[in-house]
Amino acid sequence: MYFKQLLSILALSFTLVLTAATAGSAAPLTGQQADEVLPEPAKVRLGIDNLDRYLTVFQGKRVGLITNQTGMTSDFQSTIDVLNAKTRLVALFSPEHGIRGHVPAGAPVGSYVDESTGTPVYSLYGPTKKPTAAMLADVDILAFDMQDIGARFYTYMYTMAYAMQSAKENGKTFVVFDRPNPVGGTVVEGNIIQDGYESFIGMYPIPARHGLTIGELARLMNREYHIDCELVVIPMTGWQRSMYFADTRLPWVMTSPNIPTPDTALAYSGTGIFGGTNVSEGIGTTRPFELVGAPWLNAAELAGHMNAAGLPGVMFRPVYFTPRQPEVKYQGRLCGGVQLHVTDMAAYRPVRTGLTLLYVIKELSDGKFAFNQSATAATATIDIYTGDSNVRWGAPLAEILRQWDDTADQFQALSRQYYLYQ
CATH class of the missing domain: 3.40.50.12170 (Uncharacterised protein PF07075, DUF1343)
Structure with a gap:
């Protein structure tokens, strides 16, 4: 008897609380109404x-x-x-x-x-x-x-x-x-x-x-x-x-062994240029192109300089990592560096970020930073990544970024006529 009375009291209490919580508010959304408010995005169909x-x-x-x-x-x-x-x-x-x-x-x-x-x-x-x-x-x-x-x-x-x-x-x-x-x-x-x-x-x-x-x-x-x-x-x-x-x-x-995720693809267009240097771009780790470093770099110092640069949509965490894959830069050696953490994809500019990172590393390297010579091209590898020799020659970062922004704008204006999608 006592147990039945207790259940009745609890049920009444729950009803009163629910009534008070919903008083003056809109009626709960039905399933159909909820779908109208938060529509399920349509999946893209591939070619x-x-x-x-x-x-x-x-x-x-x-x-x-x-x-x-x-x-x-x-x-x-x-x-x-x-x-x-x-x-x-x-x-x-x-x-x-x-x-x-x-x-x-x-x-x-x-x-x-x-x-x-x-x-x-x-x-x-x-x-x-x-x-x-x-x-x-x-x-x-x-x-x-x-x-x-x-x-x-x-x-x-x-x-x-x-x-x-x-x-x-x-x-x-x-x-x-x-x-x-x-x-x-x-x-x-x-x-x-x-x-x-x-x-x-x-x-x-x-x-x-x-x-x-x-x-x-x-x-x-x-x-x-x-x-x-x-x-x-x-x-x-x-x-x-x-x-x-x-x-x-x-x-x-x-898409390839070192592009395991879409996040890697986003980073690659910026940090891929380290393939033309003696700095590890994280190949041989589980975070290729998101980790950048070398045995002679101070991780905290590099992260501090990069975060102070105020680059949009990205933060830099000091890290130490050891590339494990055979025949990669610094295989088996501890590297100090940074991990790139994208905080806003729309604001993030990987190319600007990658080039700024290269210039900062070069400045902090105490002369240990170097560009690689290409085994197949007449010029240094960095030149075929960047498209000319200005980075290797040490042109000012701001000047190069202005030039790159101008050429990118010109290309985008040209390419719009070939768009298939809005």
């Missing part, structure tokens, strides 16, 4: 997701595909398997890191036969970077589906450019399945490649952070750099220029 709308392009054609592990639909179906099922797939072409992403950075990629499809795989990273006439003899359409990361010195866009040239020379149609720029499409940063500084990480006068999707890049390169191939871009649906990769609600697939 390859939209294949069925464009199957007439491939009808009766023999297809060659340039792809790697990032070439898949938004529900993880391999582009190789999709095209093999829906078109006449006769050849595969592999970029840097191999068709399955298993080859280390810079290592040659061999040719072989794909076990899954029995299709020949031709290497485009090694002695041959451009499809030959013999490779394309049985191909009518050369298609491209790989995730770019929005940085001029990432090689996938040049694999595409060489393939577009070969398509033109051999009378083939070139098809690009478009994908998001993971670092957004509204901000352009950095210097363009000047005459005499061209390489496989900078074939054309494009800024370090170009702000284009891979399909838009193809459109721009085809016209502005006079490739003039027969080009078809199969667009995405739902992508907007203001989107960073997390906004797309798409799964991220590592």
Whole structure:
């Protein structure tokens, strides 16, 4: 009896508290009303997701595909398997890191036969970077589906450019399945490649952070750099220029062993330039391009100078790290440095940040900082990252940043005519 009375009292108390808490307030939202207030964002559809709308392009054609592990639909179906099922797939072409992403950075990629499809795989990273006439003899359409990361010195866009040239020379149609720029499409940063500084990480006068999707890049390169191939871009649906990769609600697939996350991709367009120096860019750690340092740097001193610089959207934490991967800078040695923590993606400017970090490290290094000589180019490696020799010659930081801002603005004005998305 006592227990039943206690339950009644508790129920009445709960009703009174709930009534008091909601008195004078709006009625609770129904499920439908809540959805109207906070709509579920639509997932972006990739170019390859939209294949069925464009199957007439491939009808009766023999297809060659340039792809790697990032070439898949938004529900993880391999582009190789999709095209093999829906078109006449006769050849595969592999970029840097191999068709399955298993080859280390810079290592040659061999040719072989794909076990899954029995299709020949031709290497485009090694002695041959451009499809030959013999490779394309049985191909009518050369298609491209790989995730770019929005940085001029990432090689996938040049694999595409060489393939577009070969398509033109051999009378083939070139098809690009478009994908998001993971670092957004509204901000352009950095210097363009000047005459005499061209390489496989900078074939054309494009800024370090170009702000284009891979399909838009193809459109721009085809016209502005006079490739003039027969080009078809199969667009995405739902992508907007203001989107960073997390906004797309798409799964991220590592584009290469040292770009494990979209955050890495954002950092890379700024700290990638340390590949031209004797400073570790964090390769051989779990945070490549987000960790920067060297054995001769004082972590606290460097972090203090960088935080005092007032760079937007980023903070610097003093860290010590040891690169573990074989054959990387300072393998097995303790490095002092900083970790970049992005606090505001929209405000963050990775290229400005990376160059400022380089100048500060050089100033604090007590003469230990050095630029690397390129093994394959006539100039220092830093020059092919930055597009000219001004950084190596020690031009003032403010002067270089002003020049880079001007060239980035000019490129963005030029590139707008090739936009496929708002």
